[in-house]
Amino acid sequence: MKGKTCWKDIFLNLDVYVSSIIMIILIVITFLGVIFRYIVGKPFTWLEEVQLMCMVWIGFLSAGAAFRNGSHIAIEMVVDALPLAGQKAVNWFIRIVVLFVLSYLFKQCIGYFMLFIRNGRLTPVLRIPYSAVYFVAPLSCALMIISYISYEVKELVKGKG
Numbered sequence: 716m717k718g719k720t721c722w723k724d725i726f727l728n729l730d731v732y733v734s735s736i737i738m739i740i741l742i743v744i745t746f747l748g749v750i751f752r753y754i755v756g757k758p759f760t761w762l763e764e765v766q767l768m769c770m771v772w773i774g775f776l777s778a779g780a781a782f783r784n785g786s787h788i789a790i791e792m793v794v795d796a797l798p799l800a801g802q803k804a805v806n807w808f809i810r811i812v813v814l815f816v817l818s819y820l821f822k823q824c825i826g827y828f829m830l831f832i833r834n835g836r837l838t839p840v841l842r843i844p845y846s847a848v849y850f851v852a853p854l855s856c857a858l859m860i861i862s863y864i865s866y867e868v869k870e871l872v873k874g875k876g
Contacts, residue, residue, distance in 0.1 A: 728780070730776040730777075730779050730780050730855075730858060731776075731777075731780045733772075733776055734772065734773045734776035734777050734780065737769050737772050737773050737776075738769075738773055740769060741766060741769040741770070741773065744759075744762060744765055744766070744769075745762075745766060747759075748762040760840055761840045761841050764838045764839070764840050764841050764843070765841070767848075768843070768848050771848060771849065771851060772851045775851040775852055775854070775855035776851060776855060778855055778859070779855045779858040779859050779862065782859045782862060782863070783858075783859070783862040783863075783866070794806070810867055813863060814860070814863065814864075817856060817859055817860045817863065818860065820856050821853060821856035821857060821860060824852040824853035824855075824856050825853050827849065827852065828846060828849060828850060828852065828853050831844070831845045831846035831849055832844075832846045
């Protein structure tokens with residue numbers, strides 16, 4: 716299967732692809748915004764709103780991808796210095812804490828998302844609901860929880876846990 720892109724791989728990395736596309740959009744509209752503001756003399760009134768939306772979506776989607784790839788900061792020096800039984804105990808503690816924190820963040824994100832839906836607030840220029848802008852926050856938390864559980868189950872099956 717080497718050399719062929721599997722649909723499963725595409726689906727599992729959808730957040731990377733979407734955030735990459737949004738990053739390209741952000742770069743292009745920012746570049747065009749500079750040209751239209753300083754050369755043409757007609758700035759885009761909506762540019763800042765779209766840039767904000769792009770940055771929010773890139774940030775949250777990239778966080779999920781970084782989390783899945785283990786790219787977030789981790790201090791392993793202390794854990795590695797422990798005996799094997801201590802390492803396993805600390806790893807279980809970390810698993811529980813990570814799941815608790817992600818679950819708490821998910822709950823808070825859902826709360827804020829529901830608040831945006833209830834108040835119906837819209838962006839000033841494009842009139843896009845803020846709920847559409849910040850929908851990515853609970854989505855990202857859910858993807859992180861799913862990715863984390865999937866990774867940890869694989870590790871436990873391999874016998875590394």
